[in-house]
Amino acid sequence: MATTQAHRELAHRLEEEAARSPRAYLVRLALLAALGYGLLLVLLAIAFGLPLLMLWHILANGARPGPELAYAVLLPLVFGAVVLRALWIRLGVPEGYVLGRGEAPALQEEVERLRQAAGAPALHGIVIDGELNAAAASVPRALGLLGHRHYLVLGLPLMQLFDREELAAVIAHEFGHFGSGHGGFGGWIYRVRLSWYRVLDGLAGSGFMFSRLLFKFYEWYVPYFNACSFALARRNEYEADAAAVAAVGREAAASALVRLELGARRVHGRFWPQVFDRARAQGHPPAAVHAQLVRALRADAPADLERVLEIAARDSDPEDTHPTLPQRLAAMAAGPQLRARGQAAAPALLGAALLAEIERGLDEYWRERVRAQWRQRYEEAAAARAQLAALEGLGAPGAQERLEHARLVESLRVDFDAEPLYARLLEAHPDSAMAHYRAGVLALRRGDADLGAARLRRAVTLDAGAVRPVVTDLETLAGDPDLDAACAVAVRSLREELAPAAQELAARDAAAADDEMLPHGLDAAALAALAEVLAAQPRIARAWLVRKRIAMAEAQAHFVLLLDWRGPVAGEGAALKRLVDALSLPGSFTAFTGSNERALAQRVRALCGEPVYRKGAR
Structure with a gap:
């Protein structure tokens, strides 16, 4: 896969090419997308055509089919089913509360006014x-061959954050996508990308002999297609x-962008x-x-506001298709501004009764969606809660007990300020x-810069090892607009001062092909403990372990663990995280x-020789 820097450079170059020659760029993108679909269709034709050809040949020659025919026919059919499933991406009505006919007439009228002004196609729902x-x-009908159904999706928090004019700017922005035909072509581009991810996930670990060739193609095609x-x-x-500026003016459109950026950073x-x-x-x-x-x-x-712009520019994500806030304001020829906050749009456009109903429904949906994750976090913290209760029962805790008590209070009691606990510990x-x-982190959060x-x-x-978590927390603080x-x-x-040391430590704790x-050098007991942890991950078949040479003789050892992963690509990252947490x-x-x-x-394999772990070995 392309690195972040390579992706950024490629995307920037293609943006410049698109600006110089828009039509040639769109033709190039369409052909590139067609290449992705075309290869899938060729694979599909082979997968279903080859068994039919074999059956026709047998019937035409009067041969008696044997048991080996079933394998020859079923194998390509299974592969074809994987490809067909990848191509058949069903997109339904977006999740949420769909306004019925006659509901929220003020909102429906405002949306219709903005739709007509933008020249956007008729909506099938809000x-x-x-x-x-x-x-x-835009929801395609028959893979887009019969057109699309268009829906406007509005977040209730967005309607509570904005006044009516700022909300109108956002609605006009979305109709700008509809009116310019962004939904149809963009949706097709999205489905090509999604098809490839699903094909590769379906083929991972499937044993098909040419799956490696598809991965080779993927390594070139997907990063380039995404950047294009x-x-x-x-x-x-x-x-x-x-389109938003044309609908409500530069001031309201710019204010909506700034308020959304600020609200999103506070919320997330x-x-x-x-x-x-x-x-x-x-x-x-x-x-x-x-x-x-x-x-x-x-x-x-x-x-x-100047600091908000600085944060937004610095935290730009090369994978995010939205330009940064400074780029969008510059394109509008507008400076950073926040209009005086008016009445929230939601009560006026939805009405009190419907607003309360939608909010209750969204609360219930959110609770159901997070319930399992929430319960897991609660159960994982059971030992920490028990430990906190035990520490608070001690009559004369020592330094380590007092430190652990402060850390647990900070972790478990969100509304309690743990800084005085650390301060009293530091006195002794x-x-x-x-x-x-x-x-130090807590002091900065409450506004004491010097301390x-x-x-x-x-x-x-x-x-010295504290520099990495310190820099991580400083980066989080740097993104806080308040x-x-x-x-x-x-x-x-502090970030400028400590970043070089953090980067040096990170490089020491990384591994590359040219490292020595x-x-x-682990003993049998350590290897047995490692094998026990690896055995808890059923998708890990083998493992090899070596040690990186560190320049300082007294430095802590750094191990490099290679895993033979037998499972879907989509589950690899989560499994590695669980392993790292347990190892x-x-x-x-x-x-x-x-x-x-x-x-x-x-x-790693060449130096280690025999794996240090094999699944099922004793």
């Missing part, structure tokens, strides 16, 4: 969901923004993490989460790197499957 977003959804279609999606977003960076943190101490999801979400969105905390034990680290920065520097001085201005400056300075490798080695380690690191995998 859907209200629980996302802080809006979408133009990325340029189209970016251009579509700019055109849709222009603070609100939802705090909600799910409660799962460690509360056994059931909250009953009225959307009311809490609305209060968080409507809080009128002052915002430094000033050399606790962990206490300095956690107290927070001093404690974090002290943590790294006491324990961080105190002095703390924002301190965070920026040594035998692992304990006398040092740091890198665990990988070799699917994207073939040269490194060959070196």
Whole structure:
């Protein structure tokens, strides 16, 4: 797969080509998409045509079919079924509350007014969901051969965040997608990409002899196709923004973009993490989460708009088809601005009774969707809750017990400020790197720049390994638009100061094909413990283990663990995460499957020789 930097450079180059010659670019993209579909159709024709040809040959020559014929016929048919399933992607009505005829007349009239102004096709429905977003959804009929049904999806949180004019800007933006025909062609592009992911997932571990050839094609085709279609999606977003400006004016359109950016960072960076943190101490999801979400969105905390732009520019995702906030404002010829907040659009456009009904339904849907995940988090924290209760029953806890108590309070009691616990611990034990680290982060969060920065520097001085979690937390703080201005400056300075050491440590704890490798050097007991953990992962058939040579003789060992993974591609990442969480080695380690690191995998196997683990071996 292409690296992030390579993807960014390729997408940027293709965007420039699309701007110079739009028609040639669209032809190129259509041909590239047709190549993906064409290969799938050829494979489908072979899979179903070959058995029919064999049967016709046998019948035409009067031969008696033997048992070996069943295998020869069924094998390509099974492969064909995988390909056919990948091609048949059914897209239904978007999930959410579908407004009935006559419901929310104020909203229906406003939407229809904006639709006609944009020249967009008629809607088949308006859907209200629980996302802080809006979408133009085109549902194909007969793979798009009979046209599309168009739905406007509006997130209820979005309708609570915006006033009517800002909401109109967002609706006009979505109609800009419909009116320019973005939905049909873009939807086809999306289905090509999804078809390939499903084919490869279906073929992974299937044993088909040419599956490796498909993976080779995938390694070239999908990154290039994604980057090529990325340029189209970016251009579509700019055109849709222009439709929003034409509908409501530059001020309201720009204000909607800034308010959405600010609201999204507050919700995804603070609100939802705090909600799910409660799962460690509360056994059931909250009953009225959307009311809490609305209060968080409507809080009128002052915002430094220039800093919001800086955060948005720095945190750009090369996989996100939406341009960054500064890019979108520049295309609008607008500066960062927030209009005076008006009345929320949702009550006025939906009415109080329907608003309450939709909110109850979305709350119930959300609770059902997260219930299993919530329960799992609660059960996983059972030992931590028991440990906290035991520590609070101690009469005279020592330094380690007091540190663990502060960490557990911070983890389990979301509404409790644990910083005083760390501060009291540091009065008696000033050399606790962990206490300095956690107290420093909490001090920065509450706005004490000097104390927070001093404690974090002290943590790294006491324990060089602390630099990586410290830098990780600094990066999180840097993305908080509500961080105190002095703390924002301190965070920026600390990140620049500590980032080189964090990168050096990360490089030490990584593995590459040109690194010097040594035998692992573990004893029989350590290998038995490793085998026990690997045996809990049924998809791992074998494993090889070596040790990376570290320049410093006294440095902690770093192990490299190669796994023979026998399962779907989609499950590989989750299995690796579970393994990393469960694995304990006398040092740091890198665990990988070799699917994207073939040269490194060959070196590990060659040095290790026999696997250190085989499934079913005693």
